[in-house]
Amino acid sequence: MTNEKQGKLICVGTGMRMAGQLTPIAQSYIETSDVVIAAVPNIFARKWLQGVAKEYICLLGYYSDCDVEGKNRRDTYRRMADTILAEVRAGKTVCAAFYGHPGIFACISHMAIADARAEGYHAEMLPGISAxxxxxxxxxxxxxxxxxxxxxxxxxxxxxxxxxxxxxxxxxxxxxxxxxxxxxxxxxxxxxxxxxxxxxxxxxxxxxxxxxxxxxxxxxxxxxxxxxxxxxxxxxxxxxxxxxxPAAYPLKMDQAIVDQLNAMPAMAVVLEQAA
Ligand SMILES: C[S@@+](CC[C@H](N)C(=O)[O-])C[C@H]1O[C@@H](n2cnc3c(N)ncnc32)[C@H](O)[C@@H]1O
The missing domain is CATH 3.30.950.10 (Tetrapyrrole methylase, C-terminal domain)
Structure with missing residues (x-):
């Protein structure tokens, strides 16, 4: 028995170039969820998502929030996460899609998942191919x-x-x-x-x-x-x-640690590894 409510959130990544980088499980959620909510800037990726999703909500327009006096990117991200949550609360299976990996430099998915779980909904993130x-x-x-x-x-x-x-x-x-x-x-x-x-x-x-x-x-x-x-x-x-x-200098040995390790009795190390 689970106390989870009916709505559900799956955050997926589309990879950097969708062709070949979209995982089969992410594709399956995109195709079968009640609604796909996405902030995917690439036009080809967006068109594909719009074509296969049962219902599609595009979050890209929310960035214009930043043009409003007193608002900034944090307000945009909050509103994006709130839009995702509203669909989950409506009892839908929601697939939120982000380019690359949905959780790498992508705070919206983390916010939405934390909020959904706090309200008792199932929410998870699937990894994607990042930059x-x-x-x-x-x-x-x-x-x-x-x-x-x-x-x-x-x-x-x-x-x-x-x-x-x-x-x-x-x-x-x-x-x-x-x-x-x-x-x-x-x-x-x-x-x-x-x-x-x-x-x-x-x-x-x-x-x-x-x-x-x-x-x-x-x-x-x-x-x-x-x-x-x-x-x-x-x-x-x-x-x-x-x-x-890239690294500017070669790695420098921490000789004190090396000496400490070398000073350990060989038998004791073997015994600890076996334990
Ligand atoms: C908001 S983060 C999104 C990262 C994305 N979620 C990922 O998994 O790679 C945006 C930053 O990711 C990096 N990025 C995005 N697209 C990229 C690309 N095509 N090539 C290299 N870096 C990229 C850049 O540093 C960019 O400023």
Whole structure:
């Protein structure tokens, strides 16, 4: 017996390029749910969703909330999550679709799932292929080699973060670098210079960084432009650009820990592993 109410929420990702990156289970929910609610900017993906969904609600128009005095992106995301919840409360099986992975830099799905569960509805997220997954494949970078740090660009700028320049650093949304009003969808050369100045605390200014844009359909080219860190303020950044900063220095051995491990009796280590 379950106390869950009748409405249900499944958040799915469409991948970066739907053709080939949409998982079979996500496709099944898109095709069979009572309603599909989506914020998918790619026109081809949107047309396909509209075609196969029983009912389709597009959330993209909600971004114009930011034009209203006193409102910002947070209000937009709240209204998007509320729209999803209203359909769940109406007793429907709701499929909320987002491009890439539905839970990576996509707060709407997390908000909607938390709210739905708090109200006693079944809600779950299914993984999708994110920009980061495509980046690893396209750039041939294994995050396991040096480790990886990954964060939103403005968050990196305005908070005290400890950056490890011996690991890979991924900065999301550099096209919004330093945009504190949460109303605009752009940045400026001056704000990018602030970003460069902060990165220069850990990286040389002539360190090569990569502007990465995964192709979102088969006719598009993937962008993998290598530029010098110092040139970032004058680079062309799109809303889909991700900034990839490879490690600047080799990993340095923590000899004290290595010595400590080597000093452990071999038998004790074997016994602990077996326990
Ligand atoms: C709101 S986040 C959405 C991420 C998405 N949910 C995912 O799973 O990849 C938007 C940011 O994702 C990255 N992004 C989106 N599309 C991309 C693409 N085609 N190539 C590279 N990065 C992309 C950029 O950093 C962009 O600013």
């Amino acid at each position: 980061e997954d495509c980046l690893v494949a396209d750039l041939g970078i294994d995050p396991g080699r040096t480790g990886m740090q990954s964060m939103e660009t403005t968050q990196f700028m305005i908070y005290e973060r400890r950056i490890d320049p011996t690991s890979l650093l991924i900065l999301w949304q550099p096209s919004l670098a330093g945009e504190l009003s949460l109303k605009r969808f752009d940045t400026t050369a001056a704000k990018l210079q602030v970003l460069v100045d902060k990165l220069a605390r850990d990286y040389p200014l002539d360190h090569p960084v990569i502007l990465y844009e995964a192709a979102t359909h088969p006719l598009e080219q993937t962008r993998m432009d290598s530029i010098l860190l110092r040139d970032l303020p004058t680079a062309s950044l799109q809303q889909i650009t991700t900034l990839v900063i």
